[in-house]
Amino acid sequence: MFSTVDFDPERPDLTADTETQNEIFIQVFNSGDGELFNRLYRDDSISNFSGEPLTGAARLAFFKEFLATEPTLEATVTHAYVAGDAALIGVDYRIETKGPDGAPLHLEGQCTDVLRRTADGRWLMAIDRPVATTGLVAD
Amino acid sequence: MAQLTADLERHTSQYVEAFNAGDFAAVDKFYTTDAVAVWEPGKPLTGDARRAYQREFLASRPKMTATPRQVFVTGDTALMIVDWVIDGVDADGAPERLQGVGVDVLTLGEDGVWRYAIDDPYGQR
Numbered sequence: 001m002f003s004t005v006d007f008d009p010e011r012p013d014l015t016a017d018t019e020t021q022n023e024i025f026i027q028v029f030n031s032g033d034g035e036l037f038n039r040l041y042r043d044d045s046i047s048n049f050s051g052e053p054l055t056g057a058a059r060l061a062f063f064k065e066f067l068a069t070e071p072t073l074e075a076t077v078t079h080a081y082v083a084g085d086a087a088l089i090g091v092d093y094r095i096e097t098k099g100p101d102g103a104p105l106h107l108e109g110q111c112t113d114v115l116r117r118t119a120d121g122r123w124l125m126a127i128d129r130p131v132a133t134t135g136l137v138a139d
Numbered sequence: 140m141a142q143l144t145a146d147l148e149r150h151t152s153q154y155v156e157a158f159n160a161g162d163f164a165a166v167d168k169f170y171t172t173d174a175v176a177v178w179e180p181g182k183p184l185t186g187d188a189r190r191a192y193q194r195e196f197l198a199s200r201p202k203m204t205a206t207p208r209q210v211f212v213t214g215d216t217a218l219m220i221v222d223w224v225i226d227g228v229d230a231d232g233a234p235e236r237l238q239g240v241g242v243d244v245l246t247l248g249e250d251g252v253w254r255y256a257i258d259d260p261y262g263q264r
Contacts, residue, residue, distance in 0.1 A: 044213045053211055079259075081183050084173040086216065086256040088244050110264065114218050114244050126216040129209075131263070 012039050013122035014115060018080040018089060021115065021123070029073040034064030041125045042118065048129050071097035078110070085117035086126075093130065109133045143212045147219060147245065150253050151205055158203050163194045169255055171246060176258040201227030208240070217245040217253065220263065239263075 005023040007013065012028070014021040028037050038060045046053045050062045075091040095107040109132035116126045150169075157165035167190060170176075175183045176193070184192050202225065209220040221241040229235040242262025245253045 042213070046211045046213055048211070055213070079181075081175045081177065081257050081259065083175040083185065083244070083256040084171060086171075086244050086246050088175075088242065088257040088259060088262075090262070112218065112242055112262070114216060116216050116246075126213055127211045127218045129211065129218060129220075 009036055009039070011122065012036075012124075014040060014125065015123055016082055016087065016117070018077050021089065022075055022077050022091065026073050026075055029067065030070075032067050032070040034060065034062075034067040037063050037067055042116070045125050046127045047125075048127075066097075069098055071095050075111070087115040087123070089113040089115065107132060107134065143217075144210045147210050147212060147217055147253060148207050150245070151207055151219065151221065154255075155203050155205050158197065158201075161197050161200045163190075163197050166193065166197065170258070171248070171254045171256045174255055174258065176255075176260075177262070178258075178260060180261045196227075199228050201225045205241075215247040217243075217247075219243045219245065223260065 004027060005020055007024050012024065014024055025040065028040060031037070041047065041059065044055055045059070046055050047059050047062070049066065054062055073093060073095050075093045078090040078092055080089045081087065089112070091111050091113070093108060093111050097105050097107065099105040109130055111128060111130040113125060114127040115123050117123050154166070154169045157169065170189075173185060174189065175185045176189050177183045178192060178196070203223060205221050205223040207219055207221050211218045221243060223241050224236065224238040226234070226236050239261045240263035242259045243255055244257040246256045247253055
């Protein structure tokens with residue numbers, strides 16, 4: 001896997017550094033490995049990528065299916081605030097993927113991410129909330 | 140989940156009540172000690188700077204209404220998207236209406252109380 005930031009794939013740490021978070025998130029997303037991507041989240045974390053709030057096994061199943069077609073993500077951080085063991089990050093995202101008919105599909109919008117520092121000191125995704133300006137996943 | 144969501148919606152209404160009473164000490168209890176608030180976009184405040192800003196803001200007795208639009212809650216972390224309006228006065232004492240879509244991160248304390256960790260009133264463009 002092409003890597004711009006070193007991290008432990010078994011025990012990833014998104015860190016408290018916004019640019020590091022963004023780099024790890026993008027490269028894991030673009031790896032197409034839904035199981036690895038799911039490790040960026042805690043068990044009870046909520047992902048709204050599918051358009052529905054998913055957690056646990058349902059979230060993992062969605063990530064595996066969604067990333068299996070190897071969509072590509074680009075994301076630019078717009079704002080980031082860290083308060084003790086919680087962080088709020090805003091990004092502009094663009095995803096190139098395929099629709100159900102196999103035709104190219106472009107998604108873009110703004111995503112709000114909440115991260116928490118876990119008991120072992122790693123930072124992981126707690127909640128993501130994309131709001132699309134085009135394509136899927138709207139309010 | 141439904142119970143947690145109800146708890147958080149009650150949290151919002153209790154916050155609004157303290158805010159509209161102009162009671163800074165009560166309002167401050169709704170925040171974690173290291174909370175970040177962004178009442179002016181791009182200018183996050185924390186600690187004493189956050190408290191000083193809020194104490195001064197409440198002194199002019201602004202009135203807020205807030206309606207939660209979306210709530211996402213995990214075991215110890217919540218994200219609330221809230222439509223809010225504040226009627227107050229500007230620097231010259233003229234009536235001024237502020238409004239926005241707030242993005243709030245709440246964390247559950249060891250004492251079982253939810254508090255704002257990050258308060259980003261203009262968080263959704």
